[in-house]
Amino acid sequence: MLERVASEAGYTRGALYHLFANKEELALAVVRWVEESWNAEVGRLADEEADPVEALLLMARGHAVYCRRDVAGVLMTLRMEFAGQDHPVGRAIAEIVDRVLAVCADRIAAGRATGAIPRGRHPSRRPTPTSAPSRASRxxxxxxxxxxxxxxxxxxxxxxxxxxxxxxxxxxxxxxxxxxxx
Known part of the structure; x- marks a missing residue:
């Protein structure tokens, strides 16, 4: 994968490594690039939409298209590699995910405030093992x-x-x- 990225950028793999102090800086640059491209292709479209429901739909559709491309696969590979580790790359990816989820939560709240999105159950009111529904309703x-x-x-x-x-x-x-x- 790195060879393909380097060749598409007009570099050899070795030259690409020389642009960065270490692999961590290279990985952080890739993470920033993926976030910037996602924001340009998906986030911008949703930000231009005033209706929160339409903005959520634009995000969902745009994200589905975006995730079919290799660029999303690079971030998912890095996310899996650094999952559960306290590492700068893992933290950077977690921050991106948290920002996107916060935007979604804000849009859901705005949609609920207008009545366009029905209220859901509060997490504390979900069934627990002791209050589980009967087998028939389960x-x-x-x-x-x-x-x-x-x-x-x-x-x-x-x-x-x-x-x-x-x-x-x-x-x-x-x-x-x-x-x-x-």
Missing amino acids: SRLPATRPTTSNSPRGRCAAFSASRPFPPPWIAPNEAAHRSRIA
Whole structure:
């Protein structure tokens, strides 16, 4: 991957390394570049939209298109490599994710304030193991995990953990393909 990035920029791999003091600085530069390109291609479009629901939809659509490109794969690779570590690259990626989640949370709050987005359950009111619904009603409710944090990241983690993978609307062939590339 690094060879391809270097050649597209007109450098050799060695020359690319000489532009930075170490691999960490190179990785941080890549993280900044990915954030800047995401903001230019996705964030800017949503920022120009006054309606919070439309802004969220623009973000979702733009993000889906953006994530199909190699540039998003680079950030995901770095995110996985530095997950759970106290490292400058991992912290930089976490800060980007936190900013995007905060923007989403603000837009959801704005949509709820106008009535365009219905109010959801407060995380503290979700069913717990001791207050679980009966077996008959359980089949109609999605499984949820209580969040340990009321932050946007905690709410999004609980949301994604409650969804099946693969999603039911993905065709079986596509689901098999996704499991191979995941």
